[in-house]
Amino acid sequence: MAGNTKIEWTEQSWNPVTGCTKVSPGCKNCYAEVMAKRLQAMDVPGYENGFQLTMLPERLSQPLERQKPTVYFVNSMSDLFHEKVTDEFIESIFNTIWKSPQHIYQILTKRAERMAEYCMSRELPPNAWMGVSVEDRKHGLPRIDELRKINCTIRFISAEPLLEDIGEISLAGIHWVIVGGESGPNARPMKKEWAVNIQEQCLRHNIAFFFKQWGGWGSDGVRRHKKANGKVLQGKVWSEMPYVGV
Numbered sequence: 001m002a003g004n005t006k007i008e009w010t011e012q013s014w015n016p017v018t019g020c021t022k023v024s025p026g027c028k029n030c031y032a033e034v035m036a037k038r039l040q041a042m043d044v045p046g047y048e049n050g051f052q053l054t055m056l057p058e059r060l061s062q063p064l065e066r067q068k069p070t071v072y073f074v075n076s077m078s079d080l081f082h083e084k085v086t087d088e089f090i091e092s093i094f095n096t097i098w099k100s101p102q103h104i105y106q107i108l109t110k111r112a113e114r115m116a117e118y119c120m121s122r123e124l125p126p127n128a129w130m131g132v133s134v135e136d137r138k139h140g141l142p143r144i145d146e147l148r149k150i151n152c153t154i155r156f157i158s159a160e161p162l163l164e165d166i167g168e169i170s171l172a173g174i175h176w177v178i179v180g181g182e183s184g185p186n187a188r189p190m191k192k193e194w195a196v197n198i199q200e201q202c203l204r205h206n207i208a209f210f211f212k213q214w215g216g217w218g219s220d221g222v223r224r225h226k227k228a229n230g231k232v233l234q235g236k237v238w239s240e241m242p243y244v245g246v
Helices: 029-042 087-100 112-119 139-149 192-204
Strands: 013-015 071-074 105-107 128-133 156-157 176-180 208-213
Touching: 071 208, 112 128, 112 192, 128 139, 128 192, 156 192, 176 192, 192 208
Parallel strands: 013 071, 071 105, 105 128, 128 156, 156 176, 176 208
Antiparallel strands: none
């Protein structure tokens, strides 16, 4: 069922799809793959197939059962626009979003071309925030251009794990940027200047900036537990959210 999450920029996760396949360097140490296999070993419903992509129609109505306004991360354990997720099932997910205007739904993908193709021919519910992962220049930056094609209330970027300096980027039409380093035993380091570069661009363009974590490597380049590395960047905890006018 939908449930609490440790992801700081959301409140609940809703996973009507589980499982995925790798498409770019940001996927290398996928946390969802590790978690799915753990949940499979624990016989948790919905993870009988481990990390093989699985559509779960029985979960489609879960947010409708909750009246309290909630921020949902859609498919934290998958990618809504994976090629094996049918258009019909995506449509069912958006139907649930339409039916629950009290909630906000954050949809994040690495498959930006399919997202743009799907969304450009449809009206999106105003409570759907659409985002793309941007881990590097080669794979991540082109996704921003695809995101800009979509007519939605909030467009956001998740630069986590940030794997290199992505340079000067066009933030036109972007409302929110999340940055974070990688965690886990095989975490790749994120350099301070990479994160500061994005933070300063957001500041110049008055775009909400959220620094999620340093991950397994601190700002000093020393490897330690992510809790010890903290969430401070440039002497501040950045936890800004985009403004949604009424």
